[in-house]
Amino acid sequence: xxxxxxxxxxxxxxxxxxxxxxxxxxxxxxxxxxxxxxxxxxxxxxxxxxxxxxxxxxxxxxxxxxxxxxxxxxxxxxxxxxxxxxxxxxxxxxxxxxxxxxxxxxxxxxxxxxxxxxxxxxxxxxxxxxxxxxxxxxxxxxxxxxxxxxxxxxxxxxxxxxxxxxxxxxxxxxxxxxxxxxxxxxxxxxxxxxxxxxxxxxxxxxxxxxxxxxxxxxxxxxxxxxxxxxxxxxxxxxxxxxxxxxxxxxxxxxxxxxxxxxxxxxxxxxxxxxxxxxxxxxxxx
Ligand SMILES: O=C(O)c1cc(=O)[nH]c(=O)n1[C@@H]1O[C@H](COP(=O)(O)O)[C@@H](O)[C@H]1O
Numbered sequence: 001x002x003x004x005x006x007x008x009x010x011x012x013x014x015x016x017x018x019x020x021x022x023x024x025x026x027x028x029x030x031x032x033x034x035x036x037x038x039x040x041x042x043x044x045x046x047x048x049x050x051x052x053x054x055x056x057x058x059x060x061x062x063x064x065x066x067x068x069x070x071x072x073x074x075x076x077x078x079x080x081x082x083x084x085x086x087x088x089x090x091x092x093x094x095x096x097x098x099x100x101x102x103x104x105x106x107x108x109x110x111x112x113x114x115x116x117x118x119x120x121x122x123x124x125x126x127x128x129x130x131x132x133x134x135x136x137x138x139x140x141x142x143x144x145x146x147x148x149x150x151x152x153x154x155x156x157x158x159x160x161x162x163x164x165x166x167x168x169x170x171x172x173x174x175x176x177x178x179x180x181x182x183x184x185x186x187x188x189x190x191x192x193x194x195x196x197x198x199x200x201x202x203x204x205x206x207x208x209x210x211x212x213x214x215x216x217x218x219x220x221x222x223x224x225x226x227x228x229x230x231x232x233x234x235x236x237x238x239x240x241x242x243x244x245x246x247x248x249x250x251x252x253x254x255x256x257x258x259x260x261x262x263x264x265x266x267x268x269x270x271x272x273x274x275x276x277x278x279x280x281x282x283x284x285x
Pocket of ligand 1: 026028067099158159160161203204227229231253254256257
């Protein structure tokens with residue numbers, strides 16, 4: 001491994017949110033968005049889409065979150081575009097959260113961890129999303145490599161989709177829900193970190209009052225990635241209602257809500273700035 005960045009991910013994220021506003025914009029090149037932007041559904045269209053988002057936003061938003069599947073569907077050339085999008089975004093000062101949602105037995109998880117969290121990897125990112133549903137302990141190689149390389153890990157706890165509840169709200173033998181257990185693990189992982197831990201949870205902004213049903217304590221001393229604003233129906237104004245006091249640690253994600261304003265660079269910028277302003281206002285109210 002090459003040398004570790006000076007600061008852990010949590011500290012870098014806190015500073016980026018303070019300086020650039022608390023927003024994560026997704027780079028999700030849906031086929032329908034490529035069509036809306038007047039682009040072809042091929043590698044040239046993918047590249048133009050991704051690089052336009054990077055040009056518009058990487059020098060101003062706190063976090064960019066490329067969704068790996070939209071690149072992988074074009075094979076190795078799509079992954080090459082993803083590599084470039086990651087590197088150019090980081091070079092322009094954005095933190096890159098790779099949305100890969102990986103999860104496997106520990107020995108395979110180590111290879112996924114190396115893919116995204118080892119500075120020597122072509123896909124090296126500031127953080128990655130992972131799925132804990134092979135058991136939280138199976139994520140250990142990623143959690144350990146993140147500590148070593150100053151990167152972050154976001155664990156799916158309470159996802160934004162309605163189907164998630166059948167797994168995440170399930171009650172374990174000790175009476176706690178599966179989601180609450182994941183949050184407990186993350187709290188332990190982040191213990192003592194300042195100003196913010198590097199181990200985040202994904203908690204949908206769409207969840208509203210159903211969050212209470214999951215018995216979830218969101219005070220994990222780590223970031224809470226909150227997808228669901230815009231296309232999935234949540235708004236910035238929902239954030240204090242869903243997250244309460246933890247709203248300060250929320251990193252709201254908007255993908256299609258911003259991307260639909262492209263390919264005009266100024267319009268993409270205006271939309272991201274508007275969402276970031278709304279989030280700031282809601283969190284301060
Ligand atoms: O981990 C995620 O990013 C994620 C978790 C979740 O619970 N729900 C969710 O929508 N996401 C992702 O967040 C993005 C939401 O996109 P929009 O609905 O277009 O804003 C997509 O890339 C999803 O894959």
